[in-house]
Amino acid sequence: MENNLVEQDMSIYLAIVLAPLMGAIIAGVFGRYISRTMAHQVTIVGVAISAALSLLVFKHFALEDMTTINETIYTWMVSDGLHLEVGFLIDKLTAMMMVVVTFVSLMVHIYTIGYMHDDSGYKRFFSYISLFTFSMLMLIMANNFVQLFFGWEAVGLVSYLLIGFWYTRETAIYANLKAFIVNRVGDFGFILGIALVAMTFNSLDYQDVFAASTLHTESTIALFPGTHWSTITVICLLLFIGAMAKSAQAPLHVWLPDSMEGPTPISALIHAATMVTAGIFMVARMSPLFELSPVALNFILLIGAVTAFFMGLLGIVQNDIKRVIAYSTLSQLGYMTVALGASAYAASIFHLMTHAFFKALLFLAAGSVIIAMHHEQDIRKMGGIRHYMPITWITFLLGTLALIGTPGFAGFFSKDSIIMAVHASQLPGANIAYLAILLGVFITAFYSFRLYFLVFHGQPRMDHHTKADLHETPKVVTVPLILLAIPSVLIGALFVADMVFGDFFGAAIMVLPEHDVLATLAKDYHGIIAMVLHSFKSLPFWLMLAGIMSAWYLYMVNPSLPEKLSQRLLIIHKVLLNKYYFDDINSTVFAGGARQLGTFLSRFGDTQVIDGWFVNGSAKLVAWFSSIIRHIQSGYLYHYAFAMMLGLATLLVLLLTTVISH
Amino acid sequence: MFANLPLLSLAIWTPILGGLAVLAIGNKNRDNNNAIEAKVFALLIAILTFILTVPLYVLFNLDTAAMQFVEKTAWIALFNINYYLGIDGISMPLIILTSFITIIVILAGWGSIKDKVAQYLSCFLIMEGLMIGVFAALDAILFYVFWEAMLIPMFLVIGIWGGPNRIYATLKFFIYTFLGSVLMLVALLYLHLNSGIGDTGVGSFSILDFHQVQLSLTEQRWIFIAFLIAFAVKVPMWPVHTWLPDAHVEAPTGGSVILAAIMLKLGAYGFLRFSLPITPDGSASLSFMMIMLSLIAVVYIGFVALVQQDMKKLIAYSSISHMGFVTLGFFIPWAIFSVNNNWNGAVMGIEGAMVQMISHGFISGAMFLCVGVLYDRLHSRMIKDYGGVVNTMPTFAAFMLLFAMANAGLPGTSGFVGEFMVIISALKANFWYAFFAALTLIIGASYTLWMVKRVIFGSVIHATVAGLHDIDKRELGILSVLALMVLFFGVYPAPLIDVMHSSVEHLVEHISISKIPTE
8 A cells, every 4th residue: 555655656746846736825825814823834744745755755665675757747838849748757866856945945844943932933934845845846856957957047046036035135145046046047058058058859758868868978069160069068067067057066166165055944044954965966866868978077076176165165264153164065066966977976976965964963063053142153153062051062063073074974885985986086176076085085074164163163253142142952942953963974884885886876876887887896895893993094094083183282272373374374265265265256247347338238229229320210310301301391482383394394204215126 | 708709809999999088988087086087997908908818828729820810801902911810939929928918017107197198008008909810910011000000199198198308219119119010011011013923913911921931042132131220220220229228218108118018029920921031042141240239139248238327228228139149049050050950949049039039028027017116116217216115015125136146147037048048059050159148148248237236135325216106905916926037937937838739830831932933
C-alpha cells in the first residue's frame, strides 16, 4: 500500500509541493482573517506534511532502491512541436534535496515563531517562507527546463520579498533590488541556455535532452561569423552563468552579502542552506550535459576556486556577525562549485547537504545572539556570551567545527572529499584550484574562530543595559538549534560512504569514466575511521589547526595585534574592506552607465532628434510652407486670373505635345 | 442557441448602439447622483457585449484555419464592397480581450470621472464596437472605416478628459495615426485593382482575396511599406513611437488602459492580417530591417524607460519595449528560413508574439490602472511624489508588485510566456537576436522594480502619502480579476495557444509560398 503510494501515485508528490503553497496562500492572501497563531500553525503544518512525506520518499529511495519516477502533471503548452509540461522527476538526487529543503524549512518555520515574535509583519513572513518552500520544491522536483526556470525565478522573487521584508529601511530595499537585478543577469544567460537546449534538442524535457546529449557532441554553433564553438559548451556556459548568479559565484556574488538585510531566519533558509545552492544542484542535475564539455568544467573549476579563496578572505575583515557568515557561505559555495568543475558532483552535492545543516545552524545561532543582543550585530560589541547563552554557544561551536572541517564532523567528510577530488582531477586548472581551496581551509578556520572568539569568549563589550538583560533565547529558538546541530555533527559520517564513494546517486548523476575522480578516490577509501585517521597526516588538517591557532593568538592572546597588522598591511586591508571594489564598479559603471545611456537616449534620441527634428520639425516645415503658400491666396482677382491663364497654357502645351508625338 | 445568431454583428453593434443610448440617457444630475443611470446602463451593455463574445471561444472550431462566424452582405455593390465579417484564431482572442477590458475600463472610471460622465462612457462603448469591428472585418473598406472611426472616440477621450497638455497630445496622436493610415488606403485600393485578375475579372475588397493576389517583388515592397507606416505607428515601433508616451500621460486612466491594452494590438494585428500574408516576399526582403527595429524597441526603449520620472511615461515606454517582442516574433520566421532553409520555429515566433499581445493587454492595463489608483488619490504621476505607499496601502502594494513582476516577465505570470517563446524562436534564427531580446530580462526588471522601489517601498516622506487610504472594494475587484488572468495564463497558457494553432500554422504555410508571378 505504502509502496504504491510512493511509486505510482503522483498525489503524494503533489501534496509535498502544494501543502506549503496552501499555507502560503492562507497566511498571505487571507492573512487578515486569521490570527497570528493560526498563521504560523497553518504554514508549519503545511511544511511539516511536506517534510514528513519527503522523508518517506527518501526512505524508499535510500533503503528500498526505488526506481526513478518521471511523470507529467499537465501540459503547460504546446507550440511548434515543442511540448512543455509540468511534471516531476524524482530520483535519489531529488529525494535528498527534498529532505534537506523541507527539514531546514521546518526548522526555520519553528524558529521564526521566536525570532519574529514582535514583528508587525509576522503573518506575511510566514506566508513568504512557505511560498519559498513551494518554489524551491518546484525547482528541485522539476522534470524539465521550463519548470526549473519557474522555480528558479520564483525563489528569486521570494528572496527579493524577504530581503526587502523591512521595507522602510533604505538599505533593505536597495539590497533587494540589487539582488533581483544581479540574479536577472544570471537568468539572462540561463534563458539563452534553455533556448539553445530547445533549439538543439527540440525538447526541454530532462530525459529527452540527457538521452540525446551524446548525439550532439560534434555539433557547433557560429556565434561570430567564421567561428565554430561546440554547442554543448555554449549551452553549459550559458546555464552556468545562471548558476553563478543564483549560487553567488564571483563576479555575480555581489548581491549575497547585502542580502543579510533580510531577517536572520531567511538568511539561514534562503541565503545559506537552500536557494543559493540551486545553482549547484542545477549543474549536478545537468551532469549529462556538463560532462561533455571540458571547457565548461574548467571554467566552473576556476570560478569556484576564485570564489572559495577570495570571498573567504573578505570574511576576515567583516565586523557584522551575519556578514562574516555570509562571506563564509560564498566561500563554501565556491568549494561546491570547484567540486562540480572537477566532476565530483556527488562530493559537491554532499557538501551542499552538510553545509545546509551547519550553515543554517550557524545563522540561526547567530540570530539567537542577535535577539539576545537586542538586534545588535556588531561583533566588536559582543564577547563572553557563552556564559549567558549556553545552548546557543555549544550549538554555534558545533556548527563552527563542522564548517572548518574538524575530523569527524559533517563538514570534514564533505570538504576533504572535495579537496581530494580536486587534487586528483586532470583538468588544466586543477592545480591552481587545489592551491586555492587548500589555502581556503586556513582562511575558513581563521575567520570562523575569529568570529567565535569575539562573540563567545573574552570580556563582554556590550553596554550595561544589554548585558544585564542577556539570557538564553526561548525554546522555539533553541530546539531548532539542537535539531540542526545533530546532523551538523553526524550526517557526514553517516552518508559519506554511500554518497561520495558509493553509488548512491546512481543514474541521477552522470560522470564520464575519464573524469571520474571519485571512483579513483573510492579505491583508497577504507571506512570513516580510516578517513579520519588519515586526515591527521594530511595538509588540510594542519592548515585548519594553524587557522584556529592564529585566530586564538590574534583575538584572545594578543588582541592589539590585528589593529597593528591592518596598519602595516594598509593597502590589502583597504582592498578587503572595499570588497575588491566590486560594488563601486557595479554602481558606477553598470548602474550609472545604464542611467546615463537612458538619459542620453531619452533626451537626445527621443526628445531632440525624433520629436525635435522630425515630428515638430515637420510640423514647423508645414507651417513655414503654408506661410509662403499663403501669399498666393492674396484675394486679388487679377492674381487668380493670371494663375488660371498660366495653368491653361501649360495644359495646352502638354496636350499638344502628346497629340504631336502620336 | 448562440450558434445561429450573427454574433459578430451583435458584438460590434451592441456597444455602439448602447453607447448612443447612454448619450441619450445623459447626465441627469438629479439629486447629484453623478449620472448613476448612465453608469449602470453602460456597465450592463459592456457585460452584455462580453457575454456575446464568450460563445466565440466556446463554439470556436480549433481544427480549421478557415474563417468562422462568417457574415456577408452586400454593402456597396457597385464597387463590390461587402459587409463581411469573420474571425479566426488570430482575431478571436483579441475580440474577447477587447470586450473584457472594456468592462474593466468602465468600472475603473466609476468614481474618478465626474465631468460629462455619460459622454465619457459612451465614447468607450462606441470605441469597443469599432475595435471589435476592426478585428472582425474581412472587407478592406469595412476594415478601413472601423480603423479610422476608432480614432475619433479616443481623440475625444484624451482631448476632453485628459490632462493639462492634452491638446498637444491629441494633435500628435491624431496626425501621427491619421497620416499613417492614408497610405494604407492607397495600398488597399491598389490591391483592389489587382484583385480581379482571376476568373470573374471583378475587383474584390475581400481581405482573403487580397491574400491570393500575385504581386511582383517591387509591388510587394511598396505595399509593405504603405502598410508598415500605418501599422508601425499604431504598434508603435521605433522610431515612430513618440506619440504614445505623450498620449498616455495626458489620457485619463481609462483611455490609457484601452490604448495600451487594445489599440496597440490593432497595429500588430494589421501585420498578421495584411502585411505578412499579402506581401510575403516583401516581408522577407525587409524582415532584417523589421527585426532590427524590433530589437531597437526592446533595448533602446528599455533604457529610455529606465530614466523616466513620470510613472505613466515609464509604463508607456515599457509598452513600446514589450511590443518590440511582438514585431520581433512576426518577422523572425523569414530569418529562420534564410538560415535553416526550413520554417521550424516560425509558428512559435508568431504564437509567442500573439501570446505577448494578449498578456500585455492584461499587464499594461493593470499597470495603468495601478497608476490610476494612485493618481485618483494624489493627482500626481511623478515618482518623486510617492515613496512608502506600502505603509498606507498594503493591499494595493501587493497588487502593484504582482503586476510589476509580470511586467518584468516573471515565470508563472503571463508576461513570461510570450517572451520565452519569442526568445526560443529568435535563437533559431540568430543567437544575437535572442541575445538582445533577452536583455529585456535585465532591463525590464531594472526599470519596473526601480520604480516599485521608489513608489511602493521605503518610509513615508510625503505627508500626502501618509494620508492615503487603501483600495476600496471596487478597485480590489478590478485588480483581482486582472491578477487572476495574469496568473492563470502564466500557469496554464495552453488554452490560449491552442486556439491559435490552426490559424498560425496556416499563416506560416501561406507565407512560405512566394507570390511573385512566374513569367
